[in-house]
Amino acid sequence: MEMRARLRQVPLDLSAAWAIARKDMIIYYLRPNIIVSGILFPLFMFLAFAIGTIGGSAPPTGGTSEIAQLGALIPGLLAITVLFSASSIEPVSIPIERRMKTFDRLISAPISLQALVLGESISGTLYSVGIALIPLVIGVLFFGNQILSPVVLLLALFLSSLCFSSMGTLVASYPTENVGEVMSILNLIRFPLIFLSGVFIPLSSLPGWGQAVAFFSPLTYTSDLIRFGYNGASHISPILDILVLAAFIIGFQAFGNYLYRKFNE
Amino acid sequence: MPVPAIEVQSLSKRYGQIQALDSVSFSVPEGETFGYLGPNGAGKTTTIRILTGITLPTGGTARIFGHDIIRETIESRRHMGIVHETSNVYDDLTAWQNLIFTAELYHVERAGRDEWAKELLETFDLFARKDDLAHGFSKGMKRRLTLAMGLINHPRLLFMDEPTSGLDVQSNLIIRRVIRELAGEGVTVFLTTHNIEEANLTCDRVAIIDHGKIAAIDSPERLKKTIQSVQSVEVGFDRQVPEIKDGLMNIPTVNEVRKEGDKIRFFTEDPSAVLPAIIAYAEREHLRVLSLTTCGPSLEDVFIRLTGLDTENDRRPLWK
Numbered sequence: 200m201e202m203r204a205r206l207r208q209v210p211l212d213l214s215a216a217w218a219i220a221r222k223d224m225i226i227y228y229l230r231p232n233i234i235v236s237g238i239l240f241p242l243f244m245f246l247a248f249a250i251g252t253i254g255g256s257a258p259p260t261g262g263t264s265e266i267a268q269l270g271a272l273i274p275g276l277l278a279i280t281v282l283f284s285a286s287s288i289e290p291v292s293i294p295i296e297r298r299m300k301t302f303d304r305l306i307s308a309p310i311s312l313q314a315l316v317l318g319e320s321i322s323g324t325l326y327s328v329g330i331a332l333i334p335l336v337i338g339v340l341f342f343g344n345q346i347l348s349p350v351v352l353l354l355a356l357f358l359s360s361l362c363f364s365s366m367g368t369l370v371a372s373y374p375t376e377n378v379g380e381v382m383s384i385l386n387l388i389r390f391p392l393i394f395l396s397g398v399f400i401p402l403s404s405l406p407g408w409g410q411a412v413a414f415f416s417p418l419t420y421t422s423d424l425i426r427f428g429y430n431g432a433s434h435i436s437p438i439l440d441i442l443v444l445a446a447f448i449i450g451f452q453a454f455g456n457y458l459y460r461k462f463n464e
Numbered sequence: 465m466p467v468p469a470i471e472v473q474s475l476s477k478r479y480g481q482i483q484a485l486d487s488v489s490f491s492v493p494e495g496e497t498f499g500y501l502g503p504n505g506a507g508k509t510t511t512i513r514i515l516t517g518i519t520l521p522t523g524g525t526a527r528i529f530g531h532d533i534i535r536e537t538i539e540s541r542r543h544m545g546i547v548h549e550t551s552n553v554y555d556d557l558t559a560w561q562n563l564i565f566t567a568e569l570y571h572v573e574r575a576g577r578d579e580w581a582k583e584l585l586e587t588f589d590l591f592a593r594k595d596d597l598a599h600g601f602s603k604g605m606k607r608r609l610t611l612a613m614g615l616i617n618h619p620r621l622l623f624m625d626e627p628t629s630g631l632d633v634q635s636n637l638i639i640r641r642v643i644r645e646l647a648g649e650g651v652t653v654f655l656t657t658h659n660i661e662e663a664n665l666t667c668d669r670v671a672i673i674d675h676g677k678i679a680a681i682d683s684p685e686r687l688k689k690t691i692q693s694v695q696s697v698e699v700g701f702d703r704q705v706p707e708i709k710d711g712l713m714n715i716p717t718v719n720e721v722r723k724e725g726d727k728i729r730f731f732t733e734d735p736s737a738v739l740p741a742i743i744a745y746a747e748r749e750h751l752r753v754l755s756l757t758t759c760g761p762s763l764e765d766v767f768i769r770l771t772g773l774d775t776e777n778d779r780r781p782l783w784k
Contacts (some may be wrong), residue, residue, distance in 0.1 A: 208538060211571050218568035226556040300552035304613075307516045307548075308569040309541035463518065 212314035219305065219318025220325065227292045228326055232378065236291075237284035238330055245276040245334070248399045270342030274429050275398045276334045277356070278422040282389060285327030285360040286367030289319045290381040293368075298376035306463060316368055316455045323364025324357070331356050344429065351437060352428025358444040359421035365451035366417070372458035392418045402434050417447040467530040469494045469621045469652035470515060476523035477510050477676075484510045486676040487524065492669075494529075494620070497643065497653040499667035499684075501660060503771055507676040508656040509549060512625055515654070516546050528621065542570075545619030549626050549656075551606035555599040559590050559609055562598060563616055570617035584612040588638060604635030611639060621652045628662060640666065664763040672770050679770040687766045694765045697735050699742055700727045700755035715741040727755070 227233055249269055296302040305315055335352075338344035346352055370385045394400065395409055396418035402410055413419045424440040427433040433440070470492040477485040485507045492498045502508050513519040515526055517537040526533045528540035553562050563581045572580075585591040588608035598606060607627070614622060627643070628636045643666050646653055657663050663670050664684045671681040680687060704726075712721050712728070718738055720731040732738045735758040746753050 204539070214571065215569050218565060222554065222557070222565050225561070226554060299555070300548060300550040301554055303518060303548055304546075304552055304566070305569070307518050307541065307546050309538045309571065310569060311538065463520075 208311060211309075212311050212317075215308065215310040216314045216318035216321060219315065220321035223288060223292055223319065223322035224325070227288055227322070230291060233287050233291050233326075236382070237287035237326065238280075241276065241280040241283045244279055244393070245272065248272055248275070266342055270338055270344050272399065273334055273338035273342060273344050274425045275422065276338075277331055277425050278359070278396070278398045278418060279393055280331050280334055281327050281356060281359045281421060282363050282392065282418055284330040285323045285363035286370075286385060286389065288323040288326055288364065289368040289371040290385050291378050292322075293319065293371035294376050294378045294381050297374075306459075312456050312459050313452070316365075316452055316459060319368045319371075320361060320364040320452070323367055324360040327360035327364060328356050331360070346429055347431045348428050352425060354441070355421060355424035355428050358441065358448070359417070359424070362417050362421070362444050362447045362451065365448050365455060369451045369455035369458065372455055372462055374462040392416050395419075396422055397434065398422050417444060420444050420447075466494060468492060468527075469496070469529060470498075470654060471527040471530075472511075472515070472524070473526075474524035475511070475514060475521050475526055477507075477514060477519065478522045483676050485514070485521070488673070488676070488678055489524075490671055490678060490681055492652060492654060494652050495647070495650045496668045497647045497655065497666055499663035499670035500654065500656040500673065501658075501663055501670055501767055502656075502673035506673045506771075508673060509625060510676075511673070512546075512623055512654070512656060516544065516623055517541055542617075543620045545614035545617060545622045547611050547614040547622065547624040547627055549629075551603070551610045553598045553601075553606050553609050553613065556597060558595050558597055559585060559601075560594040562609060563613055566613040567616045572617050580618075581616065584615055587642065588612045589634075602632075603630065604632045607631055608635055608638060611642065615642075615646075619651065621654065622646060624653060624655045626657055627655065628657070628659060660762070660764040660767050670763070672767055674771040680766070684763050688761045688763060690766065694761040694769065695732060695735050696759045697730045697732065697738050697742065698724070698727050698755070698757045698759060699730070699753060701746065702752040702754055705749065705751060712745065715745070729759075 249272055293302065296305070306312075335356075339346065366388070367385065370388070371381050373381055373384060375381060395405070395412050396416045397405070397413060398418060402413055402419070402423075405413060420435065420440040420443045423433050423435045424437055424444070427437045427440070468491045470490075472491070473489050475485055475488045476483070488507070488511065500508055500511065510519065514521050515528065515533060517533050517540060520534060529543050531540040531543075533540045554565070557565065560581065563584065564577070567577050567581065582591065582594075585594050588611065590605060590608060590612065593601070593605070598609060601609065611624075611627065614624070624643075628639050631639070640662070643653060643655070647666075647668075653666075655663065655667065667684065669681060669683050670687065672679045672687075680690075682690075712718070712730070715730065715738060717732050717734050718730045719733070722729045722731070730738050730742070739756070739758075742756070743753070745751075
């Protein structure tokens with residue numbers, strides 16, 4: 200496509216991406232498997248760590264009272280909430296749409312594959328930001344969490360949500376009509392990330408190899424940026440966190456675009 | 465010279481060891497209703513998937529209104545509407561939401577969009593159910609909604625994959641009427657169907673595809689003329705006469721005799737020579753002839769002959 204035609208297509212693609220995202224919001228946000236994967240799972244994960252913390256079996260997370268200890272877990276809960284909720288929509292919606300043949304409708308429309316991948320990712324992003332606001336507000340109201348930089352925190356939530364929804368869209372490119380198959384692949388990626396990204400276990404407490412691996416995980420930068428938004432402390436650097444998350448987004452989107460094209464051939 | 469709506473040259477598609485399409489070439493001028501017939505697995509859906517840019521060919525070219533479907537996919541798709549083989553509507557959206565979502569995917573301008581959507585729902589007898597989820601729709605209603613969605617962008621070219629397969633009479637009638645009206649408005653229709661009579665009635669030309677190759681392309685009438693030997697005389701007697709088979713077998717110039725429902729069909733190259741023999745036989749056996757019809761070759765006969773189904777299935781004479 201020549202450059203002028205490409206530029207003409209950009210607003211059309213953005214508008215179509217938004218239409219796809221809205222369609223997903225109406226159809227998939229309240230699906231039981233998305234609620235389980237996107238909301239209940241991070242909640243249970245948090246409770247497991249919370250019980251461990253109160254019982255004294257988990258590493259100290261700062262604070263003196265049990266309430267303060269739980270409050271200190273909220274940034275970690277936010278990070279895994281974003282990871283699980285953002286990456287839960289497309290691995291469910293896309294295999295279902297393949298099975299119902301509505302996916303053919305999307306890939307035969309006069310839009311680019313980028314628009315399709317972006318549209319699918321936007322629905323996961325907005326879902327995740329909405330869900331993440333729940334623990335955030337609970338933390339402020341009931342656990343006395345202070346937010347030093349709300350703008351950075353919101354930016355962290357948005358960038359991380361887009362990053363993990365792009366990852367979910369990428370994994371959902373696997374050409375199957377079976378939701379379980381995609382979720383299995385996704386969980387193979389998501390679960391190790393929780394333990395290798397400084398979410399509940401600080402990076403400084405990880406062994407050397409663990410710290411090295413953590414730098415390849417987008418969740419590390421999510422967790423670091425969220426903590427910076429809360430208390431101004433960053434193990435890496437907020438600027439670097441933002442740049443790396445942006446790089447992951449671009450990488451997931453581009454690779455997703457490639458795989459959807461490849462699997463379609 | 466006007467640009468054809470579809471121009472396909474040496475189109476091929478291979479899936480591993482299977483040659484789904486083998487150097488297929490044809491051209492469809494704008495405004496034509498073009499039927500694409502073939503048995504299951506002949507390559508019909510593969511052709512549509514390539515022409516709509518869903519699947520890439522392994523060889524050859526396809527152009528939609530002059531735009532290469534591979535290099536100018538989006539531009540090619542702007543002109544087309546697609547009615548997929550399955551009624552792929554969103555069950556969890558209402559009829560109205562399905563239409564508007566498709567309009568947004570196809571960049572239909574807001575001005576006039578809602579009026580056109582309303583008109584389409586009325587045309588397909590769905591307006592009263594516009595706010596109902598498609599989940600509760602019957603098969604025919606979903607099919608009609610699929611067709612309405614295919615028309616939301618005012619396409620110049622409409623791809624229809626088995627549009628009336630397995631539908632109720634009401635839906636069939638509505639869809640056939642719309643196809644006729646589209647043809648009247650100059651819309652090009654590319655139609656795949658198993659219903660040969662439907663192709664015979666609605667298509668200007670048909671292509672018969674078998675094992676990934678085009679076996680014939682022409683108008684239904686000209687195709688029928690190519691197999692004039694397959695003419696027949698259909699007779700209805702006043703009672704069942706299975707015992708007459710020996711007599712029927714001996715009528716000269718009859719190639720084959722088949723019992724079809726309560727009638728008997730005599731296949732022949734010369735119906736006029738068969739008629740007196742049948743009448744004489746009826747008199748001799750005290751039978752009353754209730755109906756007697758001479759039939760030319762049908763498009764189905766052409767299809768069966770060209771796809772070789774006659775040698776594989778029930779072309780064996782019943783009594784001869």
